[in-house]
Amino acid sequence: MKLPVAELHIHLEGTLEPETILRLAGQNNIELPWPSLEELRAQYNFSNLQSFLDLFYANMAVLRTAADFQEITTAYLLRAHESGVRHVELFFDPQAHLERGLILAEVIAGIRAGLDEGLARWGITHRLIACFWRHAPAESAMEILRTLVQEKHAIDGIGLDSSELGYPPILFQEVFAYARENGLHVVAHAGEEGPAEYIVQAIDLLKVERIDHGIRCLEDPALVQRLVAEQMPLTVCPLSNVRLRAVDTIADHPLRQMLDLGLKVSIHSDDPAYFGGYLDANFAAVIGQFDLSREDQAVLARNSVEGSFLDAPAKAMLLAEVNAWLGSH
Ligand code: HPA
């Protein structure tokens, strides 16, 4: 039996595998600067968040049709199913696709079709979260969000991603207020490359329900105390942190320390096609490095379920499965 988990920090566009990128490029007549698998693979050496984002945004040019979005969503869910994922809260970047002239309703329809397929075939439940770019003006986010709300596009929440340094959460206060007023869930990347202060702003000004990454909270002991007291979920992505040089190696990752402090951390894969592995690989890396006990692993899984936007009965069911997993060995 695999450890049942909720995947809460996964960017759909970050599941685009190099082979899929080249196949879709051919299919959709998109010319990429790296036409062969070898040349493409040579690009995956990142020095920081921005160097990854540059490649990530360039590669998603190959996504053109609703069918493309459906296909990559289903492909991801199959892979997630194989790594024990029972529930997924999927991020996508509307601005990246609008900028390329795609129609948002079609993008969402494709993703939704894939999510429905994942539910039917593997029983994976889902939520869909539109992430706004913090490097773009808040007005752009607001305009898109208004359309999403007015046209009743099927999203369940909003997030905040892309380049972090220099783009504090305060810039998006109105966008997040509007989302909350319209019944949407709210999350934000904060404290990945940005300072602990951005985590404070995300909580106080954006009133987020989860922090994505959040590892730099450790630089502010008062904030750590608060995050523990409020049991604020932190969606930590170990392989991403290593590949984007937020930490030097897995051995230097603060996960063990975060668990010991009582922070509500869970493990996620961020952009698995870019960072060397899906949820199972992220778990394997930290289990091996920190000698995590089965109880530690169950805590990580419970945190993922409790931090999700599932309703209470669905959470209770998954938590019972985590306990069954713990009792099964
Ligand atoms: O790790 C990330 N950080 C910020 N933006 C992102 N967009 C995809 N992945 C990321």
Ligand SMILES: [Zn+2]
């Ligand atoms: Zn992310």
